[in-house]
Amino acid sequence: MPTISAPHLERFVVSVFERLQFPVEDANLIGRLMTEADLQGSDGHGVIRLSAYVKRIQAGGINRNPQIRVVRERASMAVLDGDNGMGHVVVSQAVDLAIAKARETGVAWVNTRTSNHAGPASLYARRALDEDMIGLYFAVGNANHLPPWGGMDLLLSTNPIAAAIPTVIEPPVVLDMATTVAAYGKVKAKAKRGEMMPEGWMIDREGRPLLDPNRANEGFLLPIGGHKGYGLALMVGLLAGTLGGGAMGRDVIDFNADFVSVTNTGQAILMIDLAAFGEPAQFKEAVDVLVRDLRNAERLPGVERIWLPGEQSHERRKRYREEGIPLGDALIADLRALAEALDIEPLVQC
Amino acid sequence: MPTISAPHLERFVVSVFERLQFPVEDANLIGRLMTEADLQGSDGHGVIRLSAYVKRIQAGGINRNPQIRVVRERASMAVLDGDNGMGHVVVSQAVDLAIAKARETGVAWVNTRTSNHAGPASLYARRALDEDMIGLYFAVGNANHLPPWGGMDLLLSTNPIAAAIPTVIEPPVVLDMATTVAAYGKVKAKAKRGEMMPEGWMIDREGRPLLDPNRANEGFLLPIGGHKGYGLALMVGLLAGTLGGGAMGRDVIDFNADFVSVTNTGQAILMIDLAAFGEPAQFKEAVDVLVRDLRNAERLPGVERIWLPGEQSHERRKRYREEGIPLGDALIADLRALAEALDIEPLVQC
Numbered sequence: 193m194p195t196i197s198a199p200h201l202e203r204f205v206v207s208v209f210e211r212l213q214f215p216v217e218d219a220n221l222i223g224r225l226m227t228e229a230d231l232q233g234s235d236g237h238g239v240i241r242l243s244a245y246v247k248r249i250q251a252g253g254i255n256r257n258p259q260i261r262v263v264r265e266r267a268s269m270a271v272l273d274g275d276n277g278m279g280h281v282v283v284s285q286a287v288d289l290a291i292a293k294a295r296e297t298g299v300a301w302v303n304t305r306t307s308n309h310a311g312p313a314s315l316y317a318r319r320a321l322d323e324d325m326i327g328l329y330f331a332v333g334n335a336n337h338l339p340p341w342g343g344m345d346l347l348l349s350t351n352p353i354a355a356a357i358p359t360v361i362e363p364p365v366v367l368d369m370a371t372t373v374a375a376y377g378k379v380k381a382k383a384k385r386g387e388m389m390p391e392g393w394m395i396d397r398e399g400r401p402l403l404d405p406n407r408a409n410e411g412f413l414l415p416i417g418g419h420k421g422y423g424l425a426l427m428v429g430l431l432a433g434t435l436g437g438g439a440m441g442r443d444v445i446d447f448n449a450d451f452v453s454v455t456n457t458g459q460a461i462l463m464i465d466l467a468a469f470g471e472p473a474q475f476k477e478a479v480d481v482l483v484r485d486l487r488n489a490e491r492l493p494g495v496e497r498i499w500l501p502g503e504q505s506h507e508r509r510k511r512y513r514e515e516g517i518p519l520g521d522a523l524i525a526d527l528r529a530l531a532e533a534l535d536i537e538p539l540v541q542c
Numbered sequence: 543m544p545t546i547s548a549p550h551l552e553r554f555v556v557s558v559f560e561r562l563q564f565p566v567e568d569a570n571l572i573g574r575l576m577t578e579a580d581l582q583g584s585d586g587h588g589v590i591r592l593s594a595y596v597k598r599i600q601a602g603g604i605n606r607n608p609q610i611r612v613v614r615e616r617a618s619m620a621v622l623d624g625d626n627g628m629g630h631v632v633v634s635q636a637v638d639l640a641i642a643k644a645r646e647t648g649v650a651w652v653n654t655r656t657s658n659h660a661g662p663a664s665l666y667a668r669r670a671l672d673e674d675m676i677g678l679y680f681a682v683g684n685a686n687h688l689p690p691w692g693g694m695d696l697l698l699s700t701n702p703i704a705a706a707i708p709t710v711i712e713p714p715v716v717l718d719m720a721t722t723v724a725a726y727g728k729v730k731a732k733a734k735r736g737e738m739m740p741e742g743w744m745i746d747r748e749g750r751p752l753l754d755p756n757r758a759n760e761g762f763l764l765p766i767g768g769h770k771g772y773g774l775a776l777m778v779g780l781l782a783g784t785l786g787g788g789a790m791g792r793d794v795i796d797f798n799a800d801f802v803s804v805t806n807t808g809q810a811i812l813m814i815d816l817a818a819f820g821e822p823a824q825f826k827e828a829v830d831v832l833v834r835d836l837r838n839a840e841r842l843p844g845v846e847r848i849w850l851p852g853e854q855s856h857e858r859r860k861r862y863r864e865e866g867i868p869l870g871d872a873l874i875a876d877l878r879a880l881a882e883a884l885d886i887e888p889l890v891q892c
Contacts, residue, residue: 266648268618298616343839417766489693501773
């Protein structure tokens, strides 16, 4: 697979947003975050989305110069109106605010509304790590692929949960999960590779296992743990969407089909300042010990290694930074066409 | 099945704790909460636990007169040392504190340490409902039944998550779930009824499905969504245990096997005050609309009704309050023996 160095990829993304007349600091921020997504292997939420973002921006579906403002505020919470700006920009401000508030009161929660797709959930939870905080992030997905348990109407999204917990020596514990067995991006990837899906990912309208990813629109994703994952997706949607005034349920816009309507995406960030609870080093050392206990547990036959949440992304980040980020041929071609359409320097392979 | 009226059951539980020389208000609180657990159908966490609690109290494993105190505090957080008191008493104080703090700062988080088993998670998240708040609750389970994904050492518990979200007309949305496919209590119930477990609940040490509940100690519970549920159980344990100084991982005491050691159980409560985010009525009406959309969704063949999280408990609560709480013969006999041993009035059926 062709690889691209992270600095090159980042420069390319920045040049796209500069060309679209985004403020320089916003273009830089988006470029950095989108590259980070691919660096950690969140390849369904990184530069693969660039063309769709550009399409939406050019169609007027995203505000290049949003006036992001706090519309509700108390000592340990805020609601941020994103003015339909890029999600990366809006959520980054929400995270800044949550960190500043948590530093004062110990724990803080910030919701966004009229935000947009912001890439992988863990990007924002991970912001806690350098602050000796725990970060939790909840988001409403940008297309409904999940019915209520027992139902068929697509009223829920794969609403993800991310959590980042700092350590001393060990890689941080970083959870980033859709509340469905498979994220919809994984279904699309199976279709692209011409592979069948395993049983348990989707069912059809008769309730039978759906295995052909090309028939995905004839069925539904399955939530993790059946009714439990349905409950989790609903809870995340209420916290990240409804609570802050963001879209939820039938108000969610399918951003793969509609490039103009304001998505009114909602996200929520919770920051927990370790210093309020005790000595941060003591907490982080306890996490280190736990991580090692889990990793060194006796293994089931055939299992080579026990992974901690976020550990595979951690290793990937190191490797891709050294060896470059592998991008598929189709994506490379897509980015080349984008450069041509925007009349900017194409992505340089190296 | 024999039924007991809720007031009778409550009076009986109160009399047990009075007999054990608990402070009157603590005995009353425990009686009310344990009865509420059975009223809502959380029958693995209600009076079925009474004998084990008594055994632990008589063995000196629980402090009857705890000096519960705040050991860390900021505007929107606190850590409560439960002094090894009954979990119901410790967590109730944590909830009171979280509500008071959330009223001031918008959002508040309280951890407990040296607490104990407190019954079903939803009891405490539900406290938010009368306050026009959203409540979230996390707890470290009191016995490790879950290995890390791919492993065999029991280092994690079924660490539950509960969330309660208020409504206007519709029943509140109340999620209460173990992060395993089946809670361990359900395995024990299957054994008691002489039934096999469905595939997907447990595996044995070869990684094969384990179906016989009498062989439960030869295998492990499976987390929901495989590695995802493992990640959730770990995250909940870090938030509810490690963060507040409670037991986690190999420090967790199996309270079914050891009745003396301090369990150092940790729980965490997050309270979110709707009034900080906007007009509570507006939020609750939006939840009502969403609830109806989900309930009225088109159904899969053979599905009679789509349920919302907490809706079945809601109906059960109403029914059991009118018709009495069904308790199995074995439990009735167990409570009768307990009354005799403690020399108190036995439970009256009616």
